Amino acid sequence: MSASKTPEDLRLETRLARQLAATDPTYGAAAPPIYQTSTHTFANWDAVAHAFDDRANTAFYGRQLNPTVQLAQQTLAQLAGAESARLFGSGMAAISASLLASVSAGDHIVSANGVYGPAGRFMADWLPVKAGVTTTFVQSMDPAAFLAASTAKTRVIYLETPSSGLFELQDIAAIARLVKEAGKQHIIRIIIDNTWATPLKQQPLQLGADLEIHSASKYLGGHSDLIAGVVLGRAELIESLTNDEAELLGARAAPLDAWLLLRGLRTLPWRMQAHEENGLAVARWLEGHPKIRQVRHPGLPSHPQYALAQQQMSGSSSLFSFELDTDELDSIKRFFDSLMLFGRGVSWGGHESLIFAPAISALKEQTPERFRAMGLNLSDMRVSVGLEHPDDLIADLAQGLEQI
Ligand SMILES: Cc1ncc(COP(=O)(O)O)c(C=O)c1O
Structure with missing residues (x-):
């Protein structure tokens, strides 16, 4: 210096x-x-x-x-x-x-x-x-x-x-x-x-x-x-x-x-850049898939508050949710269990991709009516996209969606 x-x-x-x-x-x-x-x-x-x-x-x-x-x-x-x-x-x-x-x-x-x-x-x-x-x-x-x-x-x-x-x-x-x-x-x-x-x-x-x-x-x-x-x-x-x-x-x-x-x-700026890019790549791909009802990601133009997100933040991270186009529990579980690159568990923001279904915990604590009133659905999946190559994550999600 x-x-x-x-x-x-x-x-x-x-x-x-x-x-x-x-x-x-x-x-x-x-x-x-x-x-x-x-x-x-x-x-x-x-x-x-x-x-x-x-x-x-x-x-x-x-x-x-x-x-x-x-x-x-x-x-x-x-x-x-x-x-x-x-x-x-x-x-x-x-x-x-x-x-x-x-x-x-x-x-x-x-x-x-x-x-x-x-x-x-x-x-x-x-x-x-x-x-x-x-x-x-x-x-x-x-x-x-x-x-x-x-x-x-x-x-x-x-x-x-x-x-x-x-x-x-x-x-x-x-x-x-x-x-x-x-x-x-x-x-x-x-x-x-x-x-x-x-x-x-x-x-x-x-x-x-x-x-x-x-x-x-x-x-x-x-x-x-x-x-x-x-x-x-x-x-x-x-x-x-x-x-x-x-x-x-x-x-x-x-x-x-x-x-x-x-x-x-020490590596936060570079990790966040990769999280943002990977998260958006996966979210955009999911949004275009016929077996997905909706994707909730503040960095996508489809998010109802996209304008505020653009104004208030200088980018996005990689935690978001999507809804499978099915209400059948067996089918939802088959998708969840078939993923190979998404660890099934809570938490987020780490180097590795994770997936969690709010229904697993919330339905034990809430009535189905209260669960729905919270804005949640049985087939909601929350993913934290990690630092893997997004194409590998997308391929894994694609094979999972074939199980539905
Ligand atoms: C948004 C948010 N805030 C706070 C916490 C709590 O943090 P910790 O688990 O470090 O106590 C979590 C944990 O998942 C979280 O998701």
Whole structure:
């Protein structure tokens, strides 16, 4: 690097690939070390006392701060254009801590319909009973619905766009603008789960959100080998989350997971480019197949909110769903079981393609009527398109569709 170039001058791909803050002057290690330690020791009383006072920013005890975790946090903050980041032990830990940090007993949340199941359950079932906090779920495609559902007790608007079940979008900038214009100062926070798009395809903090959350277990890690979550936002919000919810609830990220996440982040821009291209290639092919009723992918012109997707995101990822043109369970199962290149299981955003049928889990938890009211069908298939060659994936889907 020339002497005149600072890391901030470099493009994101270069900064992620090189992670310059991780330079190791002692051994010149190309990969940063894993600080696999629970605690840190100091030379004397005064040094311990000083570290204790600043334990949110000093390596003192591993639940609060670990140097490998800190490096991952700094890299994630740069990636999202956020002042600060806090890593948690899972995406759900990041979501529950962010919500708990924003409400008190008696408060109210307005959430988009169809958010990630456990996040919805936390708001619908857990918070009212354990914390006296209620939530109204609204039709997420109408920005005005969020304001209309708010009360004087509303503290949080919770979004997930695109949603990971129905791939519905919310207009982040319009919702933020409406909140501001209405002068609703009691709505202290817009919190958004941005896992689907990653910060590379959507920057919610720039559109008016206050806290941006990711399940780092998906694209950010990218290799299906870690569970972690991150919250991004203004430094004072992240510091308060660090001192209170992270410290007291204790769902910290492990050093090894943070190290794996740093490894994944080095290739994120290139992986996302391949995920986007592969996902669209597979989705377009499915859309043209006579045995497919519909494809739900925000990057396809057939998506009902395609215009908003184009305006709000700079691209797409590779999680989407499609509906088989049959309602016969045996036929649906034959298709599902016949695939050779799609792992049958939950999660998404990894190097390998996965398939899941919402009916497998939702029909155990919901009545068929409620299942349909959620906008789901028996023959819905959700796929996460990985880094394989798209022609191989298409050939596999083609032979699967012959089973119907
Ligand atoms: C959209 C979304 N948000 C959050 C989560 C929760 O993340 P984690 O599994 O890391 O707790 C998931 C997990 O599948 C998800 O799909």
